[in-house]
Amino acid sequence: MAIASIKEVAQLASVSVGTVSNVLNRPEAVSPATRERVLNAMSELGFVRNESARALRSGRTRTMGLVVLDVTNPFFTDVAKGVEAAADASGMIVTLCNSDQDGPRERRYLDHLEEQRVQGILITPVEARNPHLEQIIDRGTPVVLLDCRTRKRNRCSVAVDDVLGGRLAAEHLLAQGHRRVAFAGGPRSISQVADRRRGAAAAVAEAGGEAALTFLETPSLSFTSGRHAGEQLLETDPARRPTAVFCANDLLALGLLQELTARGLRVPDDVALVGYDDIDYAAAAAVPLSSVRQPREELGKVAAELLLEEIDEGESHRHRHVLFEPELVVRASSARP
Amino acid sequence: MAIASIKEVAQLASVSVGTVSNVLNRPEAVSPATRERVLNAMSELGFVRNESARALRSGRTRTMGLVVLDVTNPFFTDVAKGVEAAADASGMIVTLCNSDQDGPRERRYLDHLEEQRVQGILITPVEARNPHLEQIIDRGTPVVLLDCRTRKRNRCSVAVDDVLGGRLAAEHLLAQGHRRVAFAGGPRSISQVADRRRGAAAAVAEAGGEAALTFLETPSLSFTSGRHAGEQLLETDPARRPTAVFCANDLLALGLLQELTARGLRVPDDVALVGYDDIDYAAAAAVPLSSVRQPREELGKVAAELLLEEIDEGESHRHRHVLFEPELVVRASSARP
DNA sequence: GGACTTGTATGAAACGTTTCAACCGTCTTG
DNA sequence: CAAGACGGTTGAAACGTTTCATACAAGTCC
Numbered sequence: 081m082a083i084a085s086i087k088e089v090a091q092l093a094s095v096s097v098g099t100v101s102n103v104l105n106r107p108e109a110v111s112p113a114t115r116e117r118v119l120n121a122m123s124e125l126g127f128v129r130n131e132s133a134r135a136l137r138s139g140r141t142r143t144m145g146l147v148v149l150d151v152t153n154p155f156f157t158d159v160a161k162g163v164e165a166a167a168d169a170s171g172m173i174v175t176l177c178n179s180d181q182d183g184p185r186e187r188r189y190l191d192h193l194e195e196q197r198v199q200g201i202l203i204t205p206v207e208a209r210n211p212h213l214e215q216i217i218d219r220g221t222p223v224v225l226l227d228c229r230t231r232k233r234n235r236c237s238v239a240v241d242d243v244l245g246g247r248l249a250a251e252h253l254l255a256q257g258h259r260r261v262a263f264a265g266g267p268r269s270i271s272q273v274a275d276r277r278r279g280a281a282a283a284v285a286e287a288g289g290e291a292a293l294t295f296l297e298t299p300s301l302s303f304t305s306g307r308h309a310g311e312q313l314l315e316t317d318p319a320r321r322p323t324a325v326f327c328a329n330d331l332l333a334l335g336l337l338q339e340l341t342a343r344g345l346r347v348p349d350d351v352a353l354v355g356y357d358d359i360d361y362a363a364a365a366a367v368p369l370s371s372v373r374q375p376r377e378e379l380g381k382v383a384a385e386l387l388l389e390e391i392d393e394g395e396s397h398r399h400r401h402v403l404f405e406p407e408l409v410v411r412a413s414s415a416r417p
Numbered sequence: 418m419a420i421a422s423i424k425e426v427a428q429l430a431s432v433s434v435g436t437v438s439n440v441l442n443r444p445e446a447v448s449p450a451t452r453e454r455v456l457n458a459m460s461e462l463g464f465v466r467n468e469s470a471r472a473l474r475s476g477r478t479r480t481m482g483l484v485v486l487d488v489t490n491p492f493f494t495d496v497a498k499g500v501e502a503a504a505d506a507s508g509m510i511v512t513l514c515n516s517d518q519d520g521p522r523e524r525r526y527l528d529h530l531e532e533q534r535v536q537g538i539l540i541t542p543v544e545a546r547n548p549h550l551e552q553i554i555d556r557g558t559p560v561v562l563l564d565c566r567t568r569k570r571n572r573c574s575v576a577v578d579d580v581l582g583g584r585l586a587a588e589h590l591l592a593q594g595h596r597r598v599a600f601a602g603g604p605r606s607i608s609q610v611a612d613r614r615r616g617a618a619a620a621v622a623e624a625g626g627e628a629a630l631t632f633l634e635t636p637s638l639s640f641t642s643g644r645h646a647g648e649q650l651l652e653t654d655p656a657r658r659p660t661a662v663f664c665a666n667d668l669l670a671l672g673l674l675q676e677l678t679a680r681g682l683r684v685p686d687d688v689a690l691v692g693y694d695d696i697d698y699a700a701a702a703a704v705p706l707s708s709v710r711q712p713r714e715e716l717g718k719v720a721a722e723l724l725l726e727e728i729d730e731g732e733s734h735r736h737r738h739v740l741f742e743p744e745l746v747v748r749a750s751s752a753r754p
Numbered sequence: 755g756g757a758c759t760t761g762t763a764t765g766a767a768a769c770g771t772t773t774c775a776a777c778c779g780t781c782t783t784g
Numbered sequence: 785c786a787a788g789a790c791g792g793t794t795g796a797a798a799c800g801t802t803t804c805a806t807a808c809a810a811g812t813c814c
Contacts, residue, residue, distance in 0.1 A: 775797105
């Protein structure tokens with residue numbers, strides 16, 4: 081029942097184990113005749129190389145770990161696709177782990193990855209400060225931070241410029257003639273939310289005049305929160321009500337959209353809307369949603385390339401921080417009234 | 418730089434390597450005093466167990482592989498969550514692989530998993546007939562088929578009853594008084610599409626009388642296909658036009674919904690709609706969408722449990738095929754006109 | 755024909771664990 | 785007090801590879 085080992089293959093092909101190993105790793109160094117003999121023996125026995133033994137002896141694996149906050153979130157799955165593409169191109173395999181925003185869970189996965197002796201780790205950490213991750217880096221495993229704005233000395237990072245994203249959205253709404261603009265999102269503690277708001281605020285401030293940005297704080301970035309934000313909006317005096325809302329997230333924007341239309345307000349005529357993330361359903365909404373798109377696959381690809389670079393260069397590697405620019409996609413929800 | 422080994426820990430704690438190993442694996446078998454001494458040595462040296470060596474010597478890993486068709490698809494990520502929950506509960510780690518519907522890619526991942534000597538594999542195969550997978554089973558790695566209706570002798574499988582799902586949707590529409598019902602979906606070659614249609618057809622046939630099911634064939638299950646199906650529907654003579662449409666998929670239903678409302682038809686008053694999959698956005702649509710929900714997490718959980726069972730029982734294991742029942746979620750889109 | 759090279763193949767020593775028979779005190783029991 | 789049981793520890797042999805120094809044979813060159 082047990083899978084045949086290199087030894088049995090060697091015996092069947094009447095060569096030494098060293099030769100079998102050579103067929104596996106440096107086929108050009110063995111004569112065509114014996115090579116074929118060995119290959120035949122392998123397929124006859126159904127030989128499958130034992131990666132554990134290989135990793136143990138050679139001291140290196142062909143694996144990198146990717147730890148994301150939520151596999152259910154299209155943002156991360158797209159990032160994962162980019163990572164896989166880059167890893168694939170250099171013969172690496174990606175172990176995808178889902179921390180589910182849970183600290184202990186993240187820790188378990190990190191332990192596992194380190195025990196596996198992965199070549200490197202890509203991670204969007206649950207907490208920015210993570211002593212455990214620090215230890216892993218100290219022990220010599222390269223780590224690249226994904227979508228995390230804290231620029232540390234001892235690791236590379238890639239992220240998208242959320243401040244710029246906020247600015248783009250707000251500038252667009254201002255250009256459409258809106259003066260009373262709202263930013264919806266929360267909680268404030270999420271750095272993405274804070275940054276997007278900050279960018280929007282800066283744009284509004286620069287516009288000068290009577291332009292103003294109000295803040296509709298929400299408890300989360302969910303669809304339901306969007307509906308509540310809609311109710312809140314409807315309660316305000318129509319004369320002072322914002323004519324445009326920039327939402328920290330598409331889900332929020334979709335909830336808001338539904339609440340507004342259900343209550344008889346028209347989008348974009350009464351209220352213009354811009355979301356963030358450009359999820360698939362943004363274009364498919366009742367009123368197609370304008371949104372800020374992040375280069376998700378590209379983000380993953382570059383992160384993986386940075387990691388591969390570090391793995392290659394070892395000690396001599398100089399850490400880098402790459403910041404991507406988001407892009408505004410204009411659709412019906414923010415057309416000029 | 419290299420991570421400390423058990424040997425160095427043993428030296429620092431002045432015990433034998435055997436004792437260190439015992440601390441790791443059977444802590445109750447070593448006296449509290451030495452145990453503490455070893456533990457201290459470990460943390461002082463930053464010891465991290467080498468999983469390769471462990472796996473090599475002990476002959477077993479603590480890993481199972483999960484190969485899905487598309488990590489971007491919420492169906493599979495929910496299934497993955499269920500798998501992880503079950504694996505977690507018995508101390509297993511899941512390696513998540515994305516075949517992306519690509520045969521060669523799937524094969525690479527399977528090779529990798531087998532080389533890693535995973536304890537078992539959960540897979541939704543790209544092709545039903547897969548000789549490579551067959552070989553893996555023959556060599557002794559347990560495999561459980563996920564969401565795949567072909568019941569083979571040499572492996573367990575779990576799936577959801579699509580015929581029943583189709584029947585539930587159609588029976589609901591018939592109960593609302595509809596007689597001219599349409600099924601939208603395609604291509605026919607997808608077994609899920611064929612099964613759902615079959616179930617709906619059976620229900621309509623049983624209803625008898627003038628009840629009839631027409632077929633709106635679509636080239637794919639996308640949002641855009643839904644819009645085209647809407648156009649098609651609008652072109653038919655209003656007197657003979659179906660008053661209800663059951664879509665093979667929510668995305669399709671959402672496209673259809675948007676096209677119909679854009680052209681002035683009201684849902685559910687003029688046309689009732691039922692989708693399939695109950696994706697997050699179904700409830701969030703302009704008109705909340707009735708849909709057939711599959712027990713996705715449960716599917717993954719049971720699949721993993723079946724696999725764990727087989728790993729446990731070994732030769733004596735009897736393969737089983739579990740079929741789940743889907744559930745209809747009624748919302749506004751199919752309310753009685 | 756001796757001294758190199760070149761191309762292949764070999765054998766044994768690692769890699770870091772787990773496992774297990776053996777050992778040594780100390781305690782219990784009849 | 786002898787015999788056995790028990791709790792704790794040890795040492796060495798595996799596990800299946802890779803790696804490397806070595807060996808051998810066949811050319812090549814002066």
